Amino acid sequence: MDPRSDFRFPRGARVLHIGPHKTGTTSLQRAFHAEREAVSAQGLHYAGAASQPIDEVLALLARENEKPPSDAPPNDRLWRRLVAEVRRQRDRSVLVSSEFFADARESAMRAAVRELGGDDPYVLITLRPLVRILPSQWQQYVQNGLKTGYGRWLKAMLRNADTTALTPSFWWRHRHDELVARWAGIVGADRVVVVVLDESTPDQLLRDVESLFGLRTGTLEVPGTDNRSLTWPEIELIRQFNRQFAESGLPRSVHRHAMRFGTARYLQQRTPRPNERRLTTPYWAAQEAVALGARMAESIAASGVRVVGDLAALSALPATGIRAKGEPAPKITVRPELGAAALMGLVHASGLPEVVGHGKVRDPAGAQPVPTAGFARAAWRRTRERIRRTLG
Incomplete structure (x- = not known):
């Protein structure tokens, strides 16, 4: 030792x-x-x-x-x-x-x-x-529903920490x-x-x-x-979803379930393309x-x-993950296959593969199957607790 x-x-x-x-x-x-x-x-x-x-x-x-x-x-x-x-x-x-x-x-x-x-x-x-920690934590906040982009969030955390209401x-x-x-x-x-x-x-x-x-x-x-950390296109897809979800009027518990048991979990199962952009800090x-x-x-x-x-x-300043001084943020393009993978995640979060399909669904884009039984049990447990709390 x-x-x-x-x-x-x-x-x-x-x-x-x-x-x-x-x-x-x-x-x-x-x-x-x-x-x-x-x-x-x-x-x-x-x-x-x-x-x-x-x-x-x-x-x-x-x-x-x-x-x-x-x-x-x-x-x-x-x-x-x-x-x-x-x-x-x-x-x-x-x-x-x-x-x-x-x-x-x-x-x-x-x-x-x-x-x-x-x-x-x-x-x-x-x-x-x-x-x-900054890029990892921002990604997690986005998975939890944050709509703010990385650059704006960084300014809020590093330059306006005393006044911002974000995170x-x-x-x-x-x-x-x-x-x-x-x-x-x-x-x-x-x-x-x-x-x-x-x-x-x-x-x-x-x-x-x-x-x-x-x-x-x-x-x-x-x-x-x-x-693994999500790629920049993957996390941007979720962030755009957050914007639309915020306008839907649905309860945040629906978002948490969709992300935790579906979209984010499923995206992490896919293998990103070699040229898929990783999040970089200015x-x-x-x-x-x-x-x-x-x-x-x-x-x-x-x-x-x-x-x-x-x-x-x-x-210590890391050797990777940092954009060069003055380099603008790249334009991020979300490929259709990412949208398909996100939809597959929502299918899993819904419990349909277990309730209707009696099995596991493979994504044609190459993601590994995500078992739904454990997700459904966890969702049911939390739903049951909420019902008990409501009924007193």
Whole structure:
């Protein structure tokens, strides 16, 4: 084992990995979920039944945050079940991982630490350069319904953050020095561990976390399948859909279902053409993000928290994904095959293949089949909960 830090979580520690979003959380969670038995045999319990306890944490936020998250469960039953699971572990170490902890306000933060942390709480925070997070997070916001283009959104985030009404969660999650300071104020700086991603080594995050828990090197493996970023034409197709959807008067829950269980999921299954444009960040925005990253790194270094990796990476300008200074945004053309793939996604989201077709539908453009049974079950579960809430 060749750790970048000699610190180890003590036996029996309760570790809350709070993300934030777009910092390798999905890969880490899938790796732990796939190797539950292996990590359990080494004394670590990975909490929750799925790759991450999304609904459980959303239930906590709905109970404690002043503004509850959309699509949260109607009560905190799932959260209480997670708490009971963690408490049953007695002297075993426990990891609870969800980037939605990063959306917690003070009351929810204190409740999470109090109810999950036991006598030995720690907070694990994974960070990557802001300049890399910007395009990934904008794509996610578009999938959630945002209609604003990338350039305009960047100006709002980087130059008008104090006045814009767009995506208020962005800086709550990604002003990383303030995120670190908030959680350090709850558990103490010596109980916050920050891991800075090394993007030159894809599996470095897994190795770092293995080391922190004293797991054997190689226990965690990079997931074989991971959600790729959408191409620029793909995300522009969704953004134009958002504009029309906003005029329809339909509830946002319909949009969430169409994206989560249909269009976005299905588009990610296709193989983009080699010449399909990738999203690029304009030079001015990259420069401002790098400068802010340097200031955040200085604040984190001065905070007294434990750091694994190189904080200087937060202010590094990447070699790819940046448009040259003065280069205009390209004109994006959405090919008909993308429209066809998006429609196929909506077919899957509707549940028709399972209800009417009794099977799976292949897209003629080459996308792999997306199973609908799990999507339909998840949709029915959420619909059932809403009906129960309505009926009291």
